[in-house]
Amino acid sequence: MDIVSTFFNIDVLVRYMPLLLEGLWRTIALGFLSIVLGLIGGLVLAMGRLYGAAPIRFLVIGYVDVFRAIPVLVWLVIVYYALPFLGIRLSPFASAATALTMISSAYTAEIYRAGIEAIPRGQFEAGQSIGLSTFDLMRDVILPQAIRIVVPPLTNNSINVMKDTALASVVAMPDLLKQATQAQALAANPTPLIGAAILYLILLLPLVRLVAVFEKRLGRSARR
Amino acid sequence: MAKIEDKPIIQMRGVTKRFGKFEALKSVDLEVATGEVVVLLGPSGSGKSTLIRCINLLETYEDGEIIVDGIRVEEGRALRQVREEVGMVFQAFNLFPNLTVLDNVALGPVRVRKMSWDAARKRARTLLERVGIGEQADKYPIQLSGGQQQRVGIARALAMEPHILLFDEPTSALDPEMVGEVLDVIRGLVDGGTTMLLVTHEMGFARKIADRIVFMEAGEIKEIADPDIFFTNPSSERARAFLDAVLNH
Numbered sequence A: 001m002d003i004v005s006t007f008f009n010i011d012v013l014v015r016y017m018p019l020l021l022e023g024l025w026r027t028i029a030l031g032f033l034s035i036v037l038g039l040i041g042g043l044v045l046a047m048g049r050l051y052g053a054a055p056i057r058f059l060v061i062g063y064v065d066v067f068r069a070i071p072v073l074v075w076l077v078i079v080y081y082a083l084p085f086l087g088i089r090l091s092p093f094a095s096a097a098t099a100l101t102m103i104s105s106a107y108t109a110e111i112y113r114a115g116i117e118a119i120p121r122g123q124f125e126a127g128q129s130i131g132l133s134t135f136d137l138m139r140d141v142i143l144p145q146a147i148r149i150v151v152p153p154l155t156n157n158s159i160n161v162m163k164d165t166a167l168a169s170v171v172a173m174p175d176l177l178k179q180a181t182q183a184q185a186l187a188a189n190p191t192p193l194i195g196a197a198i199l200y201l202i203l204l205l206p207l208v209r210l211v212a213v214f215e216k217r218l219g220r221s222a223r224r
Numbered sequence B: 001m002a003k004i005e006d007k008p009i010i011q012m013r014g015v016t017k018r019f020g021k022f023e024a025l026k027s028v029d030l031e032v033a034t035g036e037v038v039v040l041l042g043p044s045g046s047g048k049s050t051l052i053r054c055i056n057l058l059e060t061y062e063d064g065e066i067i068v069d070g071i072r073v074e075e076g077r078a079l080r081q082v083r084e085e086v087g088m089v090f091q092a093f094n095l096f097p098n099l100t101v102l103d104n105v106a107l108g109p110v111r112v113r114k115m116s117w118d119a120a121r122k123r124a125r126t127l128l129e130r131v132g133i134g135e136q137a138d139k140y141p142i143q144l145s146g147g148q149q150q151r152v153g154i155a156r157a158l159a160m161e162p163h164i165l166l167f168d169e170p171t172s173a174l175d176p177e178m179v180g181e182v183l184d185v186i187r188g189l190v191d192g193g194t195t196m197l198l199v200t201h202e203m204g205f206a207r208k209i210a211d212r213i214v215f216m217e218a219g220e221i222k223e224i225a226d227p228d229i230f231f232t233n234p235s236s237e238r239a240r241a242f243l244d245a246v247l248n249h
Helices: A003-007 A010-051 A054-069 A072-086 A092-117 A121-129 A134-171 A176-187 A191-223 B048-055 B077-085 B101-111 B117-130 B146-158 B176-190 B203-209 B227-232 B237-247
Strands: B008-019 B022-033 B037-041 B063-068 B086-089 B164-168 B195-199 B212-217 B220-225
Touching (some): A003 A191, A010 A054, A010 A092, A010 A134, A010 A191, A072 A092, A072 A134, A092 A134, A121 A134, A121 B086, A134 A191, A134 B101, A176 A191, B022 B048, B022 B063, B037 B203, B048 B063, B048 B164, B048 B195, B077 B086, B101 B117, B101 B146, B117 B146, B146 B176, B176 B203, B203 B227, B203 B237, B212 B227, B212 B237, B220 B237
Parallel strands (some): B037 B212, B086 B164, B164 B195
Antiparallel strands (some): B008 B022, B008 B063, B212 B220
């Protein structure tokens, strides 16, 4: 057996491609859902952290610290295997989406906060001086300016979430990695794993490039 | 001069502001009558800006009280009511860079007075004409000169039809050749009956437009005087020294 027929076996790849694409679709669905929910959750947390009453602020700080410290895999396993003891039984997909969203929210909350805090104080004061409510001030003045600052780190975080979806294979979710390991076992050939790795790269490399483009553009406008 | 009513629109009693251990305002008392133009003078760090920033609570104060148009200035529901009545023009303009000049001016009336965008923009155009930059309405703030930006800042404050206007060193960040255009706009507002508090280092301008001069030093009001008297014959030694320093150099 030579290297090509072992790792790049076209017959095996073609035979198991439908299985891999099925997994890829689930990976994208899980990643996309967790990213979107994480972006919304993080914004809510950031608002609570910056403008909430003291108890809310401390709760948010605690949440953000804990979920940035805990390994994704550990939290995922807890959600899937431990919550049933409390009567909460989630499907593999729901467990993974819950765990990824909760952790992603903690990271995006910090990104939003940094972005908002980077807006000069005069912008807040000018908005307050014409009587804007905190909501209007955020929507019309602060967030439109902060969004330019936070897009690159938020895209980075989204890449991480998409990569972390592979952990869902541990809780028996048939995502891309799980399908690939299954195919590898059935075919007694590692080609499906290589195929999966290539599919991950096709999915994520453009996003990695995109971050670089964003950062370059932001750097240019900052110098203007 | 506009008719000055006797009823004070601003009352400050024993207002004290601390930054850590440093006392920026030391039990300041000041009453301003409706329609009055008060200019605050004094060396930098004397508390002039802090004083006017307390009036719309951009700066919180630890002791004393401030009543604006019968409303106590403090955190809470009434605060936005105070801020709707008190317009402010900042040294650094603080225009919203993400909005056009027109929308900078229209935003307050739309969000706070619940005016439609159409109506608010129409009025914003009129205000921009009034401060002499109607043709800049559709540009973004960054495309304007400093003097033009500050005139947008004034139009933005005027859009809320405030009873009180606060000017925090409105010309200090401008190139010298642009100071005049902004001062002209401010002078044009004096006879409109709006109560004005102005922090400035433009002494000639202060003397011309002020009904009263408030002279501050080290967080205290040292002297309150008619401008002609203040500039020719100030009663406090501190004010005399200050005028010597700024006028004879």
